[in-house]
Amino acid sequence: MTTPVTDSGLTDSDEQRWRAMLEWLKGHGMLIDEDHLLVRPKHVADAGNGLFAIVDIPRQSPLFTLPSKTKINAETLGHYPRSELLTATQLMSLHLLLHRPVDGHESDDPNFGPYISMLPRDFGSHPLTWVVHQSLGVASREECKVMDLMPPSVLAELLLLEKRFRTDWEAVRQYLDNLPELSQQRRSKGVHSELILDFMWGWINVNTRCLYDDLGLDKDDNMSLCPVFDFANHAWFQPTMEPLREGESENWQVERRSPGERGNLDLVCVSCDRGIARDQEVTLRYGWHPNRTLFVEYGFVNAIKPEEFMSGVYPGEVNVQDIVTDLLDQQGDAGTFVKKTLDAEGYWGDWTFHSSPSPAHASFRLITALRLYHTFPTRPDFGGAVSENGMNTASRAWRDTIMGYTDDISEANEKACGETIREICRKVIERAEIGLKCVKEGEEGGGGWYSKSLGIVEQLWTEELWVARAVLLKLS
Template sequence: MAGRGCRAGRAARRRRRKRDGSIQPESLSHQLRYVRLMKFLHQRGFTSTPLQPALFSDTDRGLQALHAIQPGGMLVSLPESCLLTTSTVLLSYLGPFLKRWKPPPSSLVALCVFLVCERHRGEASDWFPYIDVLPQSYSCPPYFTDSVMAVLPSGVRRRAEEQREMVRHLHASHQDFFRSLQPVLTRPAEEVLTYEALRWAWCSINTRSVFMTPPSSSFLSGPDNYALAPFLDLLNHRPDVQVKAGFNRATGCYEVRSLSGVQRHQQAFINYGSHDNQRLLLEYGFVSSCNPHSVVYVEEDLLCEAFRGGQSLDEKVLFLRENHFLDNLTVSDEGPGWRLLAALRLLSLPPLPCRHWRTVLLGQTAGEEEERSVLTAQTLCERLLKETRRSLQEISRLLQNCEQPIREQLEVVMSLRREERSILENCLEALQSTVEI
């Protein structure tokens, strides 16, 4: 299951409700857009659910349990006819255009174009009740300004820039296909299928789609496992809940069951997977408080900088890379990860024959190398902590004078950076205890 992004003004509404002391969930089911959504789903075979849309003080929009749901109870059972997949697109008015275009467009492009065209049609669209409740913008990397990019951790910034560039390339490389759709558009294709429109559609799919494999089609290319699930995608993520989710071929429905149960009037959650907050920000545009999977990553360039001038540095780095010990180097509240410590031990070695390096990776070291690696880990954490504090100061400065969409982006990054600061401070305490012992 993929998550949802922030609606414009989400952070402001959350602050206002907290300021006013409003902690009780506020039902949204009476609002016209949700009334239309439920009518749309019922017409397609959706029956009933123990959940209703509501506003919560901590997560903004989500789904509230109308009554207690026991462990193993059904949260949502959404018929296949309610899911928006590539099969939906191929059976629509876009089908003939997709089927004759060579080379075949990707499944992702097909879904993106369908969303943009349906949004362009407004209330004339069959899918308008769903599109009307989708966020207008997202706090994901394709929406990030350069100033927001600059305050991200270096590894996140690199991946965020790649993601933003990928969406730009997706738009630029499909201009001829977009122009071929002019017969079904009421305005020039370049005014409808803009970069901003495609970015919105891409983020809608990336943050909200569930995993499902429709029948394969020779008219589309690339992975085809995206399905947009109206209403179901209002479920928010929490890392400590357990659910069972997937398409049930026996019932013909995409089903989500709660394995832990939900109390009456409480928010029902889904679990997107064991993702740290960097991954959640990159893919879904939010961070999760008290995330047990959260860590701080140590990038290869910072590691090499700490040992710059050391003997056989290039050879050791190559050895680590070939043995996949430069991936996922992390620190947590409890201290450095074992992969990072293994890499530090090897890089701390005095001149030794290469045949001894593998034993070091397996944990066989002398006391001196162990102590030196712990001291280097302290140095790395101190450097990362200094950079994190500097970024938090810059975020505070930027927040003093920025518009609401940028504010929401900055607040998400600030949450990530604050968590990073806490992890690094705790890690340094753990390392100091190790040195004292």
């Protein structure tokens, strides 16, 4: 049976939910007439719903103003008993868990029900869903296949995301155990795995849709879920909308806010330096993230052309931590010393190649790690060439480079680093070519979300291939 859709491309159900949410917002003081709410959601092919202008909008003009009490955050959820035990992410995810709409129905939350009912109902195509399903033993063959085909750097970042999720779930689980009257609200869900999946639904909504919002709380708690605003899709280049808080603007220009203006204030969304045409999509920049991070955190990637990589316009990135770690593991005691030194000095991990700014290059963190690596003979039987304070002569020269006292250790060291970077590039290129071939083979018999996900994995491998080639070309 085909689901009816409206002129906007929304399903009838989503259109009804949008109207119900507008009435709820109006009841909380939001102006929703066409002079004050200049946007509305529409369906976007292959991207879900997006936000679109209903009129021509000049540059730096207000699109709508969202009342503070309609935002879900640590302040508006402060009524929970001992809410200070939870972070904002945990608290908001808990609230969504407790008020998740049951299939075919709307949220039962008396305060934010119309907004929660408007949130995405399913995250089956989000990579966190696959890895959690796998841990619960309920992953489909397609979910396992897509994870098997991911670049190692992407899978490593996904497992870090799962670790964050698990930490938050454990905190909320313990919180519910101590407050049985709350957990009773979802007791009908039964088994543990279903409860964690409901929490995962809430957690992904929070992780993908929250806006940074300076509420005057601890650093990681300054965030809010914001109705209407969260329909806006990501644009890595030239977004058309930005959020401001009440008191943050004058003639819609951003100002430095005084400490007294911190708190749960109204949110004003304005157009950027360019105007927005009627029916044009209104977009945000979620951040200058590589496709690896966008995919793991949000479940999508930027579609990039080869020339945008090669010209340095697009900030492509490859994380090569697994390759460098393998190099160190092969060096016995020397590798162990390098690991400890890098960790102590804050240079362990996050070793990357970049396509931007041009020319393509290895990150300073990677160069720093390789400089130290090449201060020792590359042999497993490394012995006592370390002074009492843990540094030999060469590694003391390395420390001078990170302190800015000198540009490099020696010409020979720089040459060795360059050759190792070339070798890392070749390894990235080789495995990317193999990965792309495997993705092509995995496309047989696929469809729906599986084919779309394989297309994303193909783009992830392609980004690694292009960036590594660009870095290798620069070193030629």
